[in-house]
Amino acid sequence: MHKRIKDSALLLTIGVLFFVFSFPMNDWFSLTMPRHQVLQLPAMFTLGIALAILFKKVNIHAISWGIAVLIMVMTSLIFWMLPRSIDLTIVYPWFNRVMHVTMLMAGFFTITVWRNIIFEIKITFPGMVAAMVLATGLALRTFTILLCSSFTLEQQKETGLYLIVIGFVLFVFMLTILFRELGRAKKEE
Amino acid sequence: MKKILPPLLVLAVCVAILWKWTYGFSAFTVFSYTLREAGAIPRIFPDAALIDQDSSVFHIKDKQKYVLVNFVYLNCPYVCHKVNNRLEEIDKAISPEIIPSQLELVTVSFDVGNDNIRKIKNYRNRFGSDIHGWSFALPHQTSQSEFDTFLLRAGIWAKAAPGGSIINHSIYLFLVSPENKIVKIFDPAREDDASIIEKIRSCIKG
Numbered sequence: 191m192h193k194r195i196k197d198s199a200l201l202l203t204i205g206v207l208f209f210v211f212s213f214p215m216n217d218w219f220s221l222t223m224p225r226h227q228v229l230q231l232p233a234m235f236t237l238g239i240a241l242a243i244l245f246k247k248v249n250i251h252a253i254s255w256g257i258a259v260l261i262m263v264m265t266s267l268i269f270w271m272l273p274r275s276i277d278l279t280i281v282y283p284w285f286n287r288v289m290h291v292t293m294l295m296a297g298f299f300t301i302t303v304w305r306n307i308i309f310e311i312k313i314t315f316p317g318m319v320a321a322m323v324l325a326t327g328l329a330l331r332t333f334t335i336l337l338c339s340s341f342t343l344e345q346q347k348e349t350g351l352y353l354i355v356i357g358f359v360l361f362v363f364m365l366t367i368l369f370r371e372l373g374r375a376k377k378e379e
Numbered sequence: 380m381k382k383i384l385p386p387l388l389v390l391a392v393c394v395a396i397l398w399k400w401t402y403g404f405s406a407f408t409v410f411s412y413t414l415r416e417a418g419a420i421p422r423i424f425p426d427a428a429l430i431d432q433d434s435s436v437f438h439i440k441d442k443q444k445y446v447l448v449n450f451v452y453l454n455c456p457y458v459c460h461k462v463n464n465r466l467e468e469i470d471k472a473i474s475p476e477i478i479p480s481q482l483e484l485v486t487v488s489f490d491v492g493n494d495n496i497r498k499i500k501n502y503r504n505r506f507g508s509d510i511h512g513w514s515f516a517l518p519h520q521t522s523q524s525e526f527d528t529f530l531l532r533a534g535i536w537a538k539a540a541p542g543g544s545i546i547n548h549s550i551y552l553f554l555v556s557p558e559n560k561i562v563k564i565f566d567p568a569r570e571d572d573a574s575i576i577e578k579i580r581s582c583i584k585g
Contacts, residue, residue, distance in 0.1 A: 254382040265396065274400065274408055278409065283541065
């Protein structure tokens with residue numbers, strides 16, 4: 191009974207946060223590029239992760255389907271980092287909400303795959319995401335042409351810097367998994 | 380073998396979505412996508428009635444000479460004025476050799492709600508009296524939706540950002556031939572004045 195109340199409270203919190211980020215705070219997030227790309231997008235992904243933690247029974251066991259889901263997650267991350275997509279999310283709030291739902295689902299399905307996926311993919315996936323985030327960050331940092339008309343060149347460069355930092359953090363995360371799993375394998379031997 | 384099918388199928392679908400969304404991985408911004416979607420050049424420049432700073436109504440197609448067309452709005456905080464300052468330099472560099480006998484410049488405001496003839500006249504006066512063959516214009520007797528369609532057909536992205544004061548827009552310069560065909564499109568963010576002038580000259584020389 192206690193667990194059920196706890197889960198319900200967590201579900202309600204996720205729902206409220208999703209609503210607040212997507213509606214009352216949407217204008218604030220959409221005001222600058224760093225807020226939109228470095229705060230709002232990861233916030234929705236994190237809410238998806240929290241949702242997956244709540245629904246522990248939803249798991250994808252088959253490796254082939256796990257990889258397929260991770261490809262979809264990767265594609266959605268690429269899609270919402272494209273300048274055209276970013277501009278359209280600012281012009282059309284409904285399109286921004288499509289991004290929110292997609293990111294929520296991406297976070298959710300990443301965890302449902304993560305629980306059962308093999309070690310090699312656990313390394314490859316964050317490595318690929320880190321490489322993509324780093325490449326995007328470097329591009330935004332070095333481009334002297336405004337890519338998203340909704341924002342300024344300064345904001346574009348600032349976002350680039352934050353993405354480079356996030357990329358490095360993801361690499362560290364990947365290395366942590368690698369050495370932890372290698373240590374575990376050695377112990378088992 | 381069966382196991383590889385789901386990831387392969389999903390990968391194919393995902394690549395197809397990204398392919399479609401970026402016009403075959405060639406247009407990643409709203410500006411380049413709108414331009415690509417309007418069609419390859421040379422293509423007909425869409426027709427719209429325009430009214431200049433002296434209240435004369437005209438059509439680009441009736442000019443019967445080369446016309447360098449760009450689109451701005453007067454409340455633009457930065458980029459439109461920067462592009463027009465570049466156009467001023469281009470105008471001075473090739474005038475009176477080509478301008479106005481073979482080439483005219485037309486700057487069109489797409490902010491139908493805010494800009495008017497008095498404003499564009501005052502704005503033009505800021506560039507001094509020695510800008511020959513350079514008209515500033517507004518759409519004439521055209522609704523906003525009709526003009527938006529015209530802009531999309533030309534390949535220009537212009538949408539008001541939430542809040543209304545800022546309009547996100549493309550800054551391309553269109554070189555329209557005497558046959559009313561867009562023969563060159565310049566991106567002032569990527570090309571310097573010398574390169575634009577050289578290309579205009581070579582087009583006019585044929």
